[in-house]
Amino acid sequence: MVESTMQPPASPAFAQFKSRLRDDLETLKREERFYTPNLLSSAQGPRITMNGRSYINLCANNYLGFAQDPIIIAAAHEALDKYGFGLGAGRVVCSMTLHQQLEERLAAYKGREAALVCQTGYDTNLAALSVLAGEEDAIISDAMNHASIIDGCRLTHAKRHTYPHADLDALEACLRETQDARSRIIITDGVFSMDGDLAPLPEIATLADRYAALVYVDDAHGDGVLGRTGRGIVEHFSLEGRIAFEIGTLSKALGGVGGFVASDQEVIQTLYQRSRPFMFSTGHLPPMVAAGLIAALDLLQAQPERLTRLWANAGALREGFQRLGFNTGASATPIIPVIVGEAAQAMALGRELRNEGVYVQAFAFPVVPKGAARVRCIVSAAHSQADIEEVLQAFATVGRKLRLI
Ligand SMILES: Cc1ncc(COP(=O)(O)O)c(C=O)c1O
Incomplete structure (x- = not known):
């Protein structure tokens, strides 16, 4: 074990800084939010x-129940033995064949041309939104969307609009207001994680068609859960071909860790070339996780x-x-x-x-x-x-x- 020696006391400036943090921590405790x-x-x-x-x-x-499934664990073990523990380099420098297989499997699972796997579901929203909407575009987001969507929206230079949760009239008003934008992207969770309710996705898709907008759905809690074969909210509502960007996470029903974007080739290739959260990190899925997820996709179909x-x-x-x-x-x-x-x-x-x-x-x-x-x-x-x-x-x-x- 590495021996630990405590460092000397902090500078007065750091002591003052920490005192501010202590006050904030005390507030959190008082408010039962600690x-x-x-x-x-x-x-x-x-x-x-x-x-x-x-x-x-x-x-x-x-x-x-995939997180503890013996078939998935065995697949992960095998990959650990064969490919080792970590990655050693970011995906742009060195993607493993396992990553490619997983992306092909996820694209097929969603019935889309291509998919890109990111480190987590959280990172996926940063990776996608930071690239998909630029200065000339508008993004229109449900007020109850997940924090990672909110943070992803903060990374774009697009004009940002928020509509009250699932309020289609307010969404339509936003669409009317943004007619001059180059592209409008409506962003919604598929399943909202605090209430377990579904986004009114058919109505959102209809509004998108009417106003020539694009739909971005984060199906974190729908993948493996919704739809006749567990393919998520698009399958549940039979909306195939009407949703531009489908986001998923690999950490929930699929039992592992990671996230993905499934869409058409131009979108996925652009994210691969331009997405900073994707490009500038070595922390991508270790081989054992990628192999376990491929086994999880098999199991979803087989059971x-x-x-x-x-x-x-x-x-x-x-x-x-x-x-x-x-x-x-x-x-x-x-x-x-x-x-x-x-x-x-x-x-x-x-x-x-x-x-x-x-x-x-x-x-x-x-x-x-x-x-x-x-x-x-x-x-x-x-x-x-x-x-x-x-x-x-x-x-x-x-x-x-x-x-x-
Ligand atoms: C809608 C939504 N998007 C993204 C995430 C983040 O996914 P992950 O936990 O895989 O980072 C969550 C999970 O909490 C979520 O509910």
């Missing part, structure tokens, strides 16, 4: 050991019963919550919020559920609107019927104790 690490010491699965205690896990995006099980579990949990008298908002997917109102109530619900052995996370303003604090539940295909019943029992006990139902 995150302490939760330490997982078991495999990912429907039941986990977190901070030394066993729980039913309702916090993972591991929708299909459609996982998708069926995921939706059966989502239906059972949502209906169970509703039967108990909880408000599950607009959830139409395996993301199911239990909305209780004030931050303190949501925090108490989260704490009590963890005491009962159910691992959930509570969210309050500013992550969700004021008065709509909640615990968010994400169910997977790997949960058993007994897991779901145990969760509902815990919600019933805690809900009554806290007088929420």
Whole structure:
């Protein structure tokens, strides 16, 4: 082990700087917005050991149970042995054949000409948006879009417009306002991660056609989840050929890490040539991850019963919550919020559920609107019927104790 020797005390300027940070950290603690690490010491699965205690896990995006699948793990092992641990150079200098295979597989999965894999779903939005919209263009973004979209939009010089969540009249007003722009890009999450609701994508596509705009959809929570064969929101709504840019993440249903853009050749080639987040980083998918993801795509096709099980579990949990008298908002997917109102109530619900052995996370303003604090539940295909019943029992006990139902 490398010996550690503590460095001498910081300069007065740095001490002053740190004092400012301490004040800010204290504010976060007072407002119950201070995150302490939760330490997982078991495999990912429907039941986990977190901070030394066993729980039913309702916090993972591991929708299909792929993160702990032995076939995927074996494929990753094989690639680790064959190709080694890291990459040694960025993708432009040295892309591996595995990256190329994965991109071809993702393009086929989405039914698009080509795909580009990036380091994470977050990076993918930076990589894509920083290039796709320039000074003469306008981007029109749903107010509830994911932080990575917001940050990606900050990297462009395009004119930025935001419309209230899923408000088609407001979106149309933005489209009317931006008629002079060279290109208009409407940007939306496919599934919104705090509510589990779907973007009104057919209506958005119709407006895009009417105003000659382009649609950019981030299907992070739709890939592997939505559509008859798990190809995402475009398959779900039969919108093939009507969405210009499809963004996905490899860290959720596919069980690994990474993100991708699927589109037509000119788009993907341009991103490869011009995208700084893609080009100027050595940190691309290690070979074992790329190989595991290819195996995950195989499994998605070979085991459609996982998708069926995921939706059966989502239906059972949502209906169970509703039967108990909880408000599950607009959830139409395996993301199911239990909305209780004030931050303190949501925090108490989260704490009590963890005491009962159910691992959930509570969210309050500013992550969700004021008065709509909640615990968010994400169910997977790997949960058993007994897991779901145990969760509902815990919600019933805690809900009554806290007088929420
Ligand atoms: C819509 C959306 N885009 C992007 C991301 C980021 O993806 P990743 O976690 O793979 O970086 C998320 C995940 O939290 C998301 O919900």
